[in-house]
Amino acid sequence: TDSAAIFSEQNRADLASEELAQVAVFQEFLPKQLTPEELTAEVKALIAEVGATSMKEMGKVMGVASKRLAGRADGKDISAKVKELLA
Incomplete structure (x- = not known):
């Protein structure tokens, strides 16, 4: 530190x-923190699971992602990855 x-x-x-x-x-x-690669894989899987195809559905993806990845990734990082993958 x-x-x-x-x-x-x-x-x-x-x-x-x-x-x-x-x-x-x-x-x-x-909990062990996700690596950037693991975060990408998790978010891709969540997007597929939710069936999101555009930024309009970011809220839906974030709702699931925030719960499922809580404690394993920072909320800002999750949000940035969701935006990147839905863009």
Whole structure:
């Protein structure tokens, strides 16, 4: 993390290691984030599943995508990918 890097630069290994330990705990319990390729594949599958063919149906796709990909991808990234693939 940025904080750990700053603590390391300031020779505060005690604070840096505490920060990195917290990150390790978060990573263990949070869902694995999708790679850009995985996100593209998931969104393509959702578009096909919903039967969307144009930007007019973005809301329908986003409704499903937001629920299904929650915690695995950022909402802005999902929205951008849906726009890209429906355009």
